[in-house]
Amino acid sequence: MVETDGAPAAPQKNKNKQIKYLMLGCGSIGYNILEELDETNDNILIVDSDQKRIDDLRDHRHQAMIGDISDPLLITKIPEPEVVFVLSSNKDANLAAVQNIRKAYPNVNIIARAVDLFSTDLLADNGADVVLYPQQVVAKSAVNHMANLIASRNAQKLHSLLASWTGTLGIITHKNPDPDSISSAMALSVIANDASNGKLATRILYEGNIGHQENRAFVNLLEIKMEHLTKDILTECNYLALVDSVAPGMNNDLPSDTKINIIIDHHSADGVVRENKPDFLESRPEAGATASILTQYLQELYLPLDTKVATALFYGIRADTHEFQRNISSQDLYNAAYLLPHTDRALLEIIMAPSLSQETIDVLGAAIQNREVKQGYLFSNVGYVRNRDAIPQAADMLLTLEGVTTSLVYGITDTHITLSARNKDIRLHVGDVMKEAFSKVPGASAGGHATMAALSIPLNAFSLVKDKEELLSMVIDPILSNFMKLVGISEAEGDET
Numbered sequence: 370m371v372e373t374d375g376a377p378a379a380p381q382k383n384k385n386k387q388i389k390y391l392m393l394g395c396g397s398i399g400y401n402i403l404e405e406l407d408e409t410n411d412n413i414l415i416v417d418s419d420q421k422r423i424d425d426l427r428d429h430r431h432q433a434m435i436g437d438i439s440d441p442l443l444i445t446k447i448p449e450p451e452v453v454f455v456l457s458s459n460k461d462a463n464l465a466a467v468q469n470i471r472k473a474y475p476n477v478n479i480i481a482r483a484v485d486l487f488s489t490d491l492l493a494d495n496g497a498d499v500v501l502y503p504q505q506v507v508a509k510s511a512v513n514h515m516a517n518l519i520a521s522r523n524a525q526k527l528h529s530l531l532a533s534w535t536g537t538l539g540i541i542t543h544k545n546p547d548p549d550s551i552s553s554a555m556a557l558s559v560i561a562n563d564a565s566n567g568k569l570a571t572r573i574l575y576e577g578n579i580g581h582q583e584n585r586a587f588v589n590l591l592e593i594k595m596e597h598l599t600k601d602i603l604t605e606c607n608y609l610a611l612v613d614s615v616a617p618g619m620n621n622d623l624p625s626d627t628k629i630n631i632i633i634d635h636h637s638a639d640g641v642v643r644e645n646k647p648d649f650l651e652s653r654p655e656a657g658a659t660a661s662i663l664t665q666y667l668q669e670l671y672l673p674l675d676t677k678v679a680t681a682l683f684y685g686i687r688a689d690t691h692e693f694q695r696n697i698s699s700q701d702l703y704n705a706a707y708l709l710p711h712t713d714r715a716l717l718e719i720i721m722a723p724s725l726s727q728e729t730i731d732v733l734g735a736a737i738q739n740r741e742v743k744q745g746y747l748f749s750n751v752g753y754v755r756n757r758d759a760i761p762q763a764a765d766m767l768l769t770l771e772g773v774t775t776s777l778v779y780g781i782t783d784t785h786i787t788l789s790a791r792n793k794d795i796r797l798h799v800g801d802v803m804k805e806a807f808s809k810v811p812g813a814s815a816g817g818h819a820t821m822a823a824l825s826i827p828l829n830a831f832s833l834v835k836d837k838e839e840l841l842s843m844v845i846d847p848i849l850s851n852f853m854k855l856v857g858i859s860e861a862e863g864d865e866t
């Protein structure tokens with residue numbers, strides 16, 4: 370090594386010559402890169418050990434020199450480049466080349482070819498900024514093309530199906546509609562209008578209520594026309610579509626034998642038994658939101674994007690992917706980016722910071738007042754509530770209190786006992802503990818993730834009981850002591866409020 374005092378070796382020859390790209394090893398990939406780069410030959414220097422290749426490159430007026438790319442002295446003969454491609458088919462030579470260059474030039478950009486999967490990590494660990502494993506690059510590209518092809522075909526198929534219909538299409542959202550299902554319904558309605566030329570009317574329908582104030586703000590500010598689903602409306606519809614739900618009875622209370630014509634969802638259809646086959650079915654679990662699938666359809670069909678629809682879809686993707694952080698694919702990000710210039714940013718901001726409803730404020734107040742903290746676990750009984758969406762919000766808020774690592778907030782509505790848990794103690798998987806603690810309660814559904822979980826117990830016959838709060842204590846107290854036992858809270862000690 371030509372090195373003094375540990376300083377990087379300086380180029381000795383060609384010192385005053387400038388090059389931008391240095392290519393170490395030039396096989397077929399190298400030739401293709403040279404073509405793609407479309408740069409003047411002065412900017413590129415190629416080093417290879419094969420004399421025939423060097424001659425050929427020189428014939429094509431490239432700057433090429435013979436050399437061993439793994440030789441530590443090689444770099445001392447070459448001026449500092451901006452980008453280095455390490456492309457030989459010898460994995461040891463490539464690794465040595467990456468190490469030598471990184472040592473000599475800490476800031477140069479290195480793009481290296483991995484000869485096998487194992488060397489991918491090795492090259493990255495030794496200083497390659499980008500590692501290409503050609504087989505994987507081709508595979509990814511093939512899958513990508515396939516996905517786009519399918520999306521394009523499906524969009525066309527949906528469009529022609531809608532074009533063949535006349536009458537009314539009822540588009541059914543979640544029972545308690547969320548931004549993903551609402552915006553997907555809006556987009557499907559846009560496609561139907563375009564396809565049918567006015568011959569097919571659309572109605573957006575929901576069964577439950579729009580509880581969460583952010584969702585209410587969403588519907589109000591975007592002036593989305595939605596109707597409560599009634600038996601009469603159902604008979605008035607010639608066709609039915611489900612968005613963000615993979616079958617009747619899932620995310621809605623429709624009887625399982627309801628004939629549904631269109632199903633578009635990002636939940637998996639695996640294991641779903643159908644009594645009626647839909648005319649059009651898209652279930653794409655790799656998508657982060659149904660709104661993302663519909664956005665892609667709008668793109669594939671070259672439909673103009675209305676500000677309200679774009680804003681709604683963007684918000685739908687954002688909400689279902691927890692602000693683009695969970696269950697998000699590069700296709701989802703691409704779709705969101707497509708929507709962004711068409712969205713109303715000011716409106717988005719208002720929706721994201723809606724004012725709290727009086728009841729939500731009351732529930733949050735009760736949750737704070739009634740809290741009990743035991744060894745970092747906060748329990749709060751908010752009693753009878755009309756709107757159960759306030760309970761998870763209270764659990765979120767109480768988790769921010771000092772000394773609280775897990776919060777459990779519970780209450781009772783006219784039909785259910787509801788409990789929400791939030792957790793930031795990494796040693797605890799609150800979803801699993803909830804499942805275990807509540808598994809013996811008849812009819813209860815419990816579960817969730819490590820950081821958030823929920824429990825819901827239908828009241829059924831007990832819904833007639835007048836004193837709801839007493840009923841709540843009767844049901845929940847034994848369950849909570851079971852929970853405490855599971856997480857190791859001893860009830861006798863450690864009480865603090």
Ligand SMILES: [Mn+2]
Pocket residue numbers: 549550613635657658659689
């Ligand atoms: Mn969804």
